[in-house]
Amino acid sequence: MLGRSYRRSVTAAAHAVTVPAILLFITIVNLRGVVRTGAVFIVSDYLFVGALFITLGLGLVTSLAAGVSGAGDSSLAASPQTAAVSAWVLLKAFSSGCHCDDRVEAVSNGGKHSESQL
Numbered sequence: 001m002l003g004r005s006y007r008r009s010v011t012a013a014a015h016a017v018t019v020p021a022i023l024l025f026i027t028i029v030n031l032r033g034v035v036r037t038g039a040v041f042i043v044s045d046y047l048f049v050g051a052l053f054i055t056l057g058l059g060l061v062t063s064l065a066a067g068v069s070g071a072g073d074s075s076l077a078a079s080p081q082t083a084a085v086s087a088w089v090l091l092k093a094f095s096s097g098c099h100c101d102d103r104v105e106a107v108s109n110g111g112k113h114s115e116s117q118l
Contacts, residue, residue, distance in 0.1 A: 029040050078086065
C-alpha cells in the first residue's frame with residue numbers, strides 16, 4: 001500500500017502540471033475571438049445546467065417515491081430570530097450578487113458609466 005507522503009507528492013505534481021495547462025488552454029481559446037470562445041465555453045454551462053436539472057429531478061422523484069410530504073416535522077421549525085437572520089443573510093447575498101454583477105458590467109463597458117446609470 002502506498003504511503004501518504006507518496007500520494008501527496010503525486011497530487012502536488014499533478015496539480016503543478018494541471019493548473020498551468022488549464023490556464024494555457026483558457027488563454028489560447030480567449031485569443032481566438034468572442035464567437036469561438038463563447039462556443040467553446042458554452043459547453044461547460046450546458047453541462048452545469050443539465051447536471052442541476054438532473055439533480056433536482058432525481059431529488060423530486062426520490063422524495064415522491066418515498067412518500068415524503070411537504071409538512072415536515074414541527075420540532076424542526078425555525079424560531080423567529082432564526083427566520084429573521086435567514087432573511088437578512090438571503091437579502092445580503094442577493095445584494096452582494098447584484099453589486100458584483102454591476103461591477104462586471106462596468107468592466108465590460110470599459111469602466112465608463114453613463115449619466116443614467118449613476
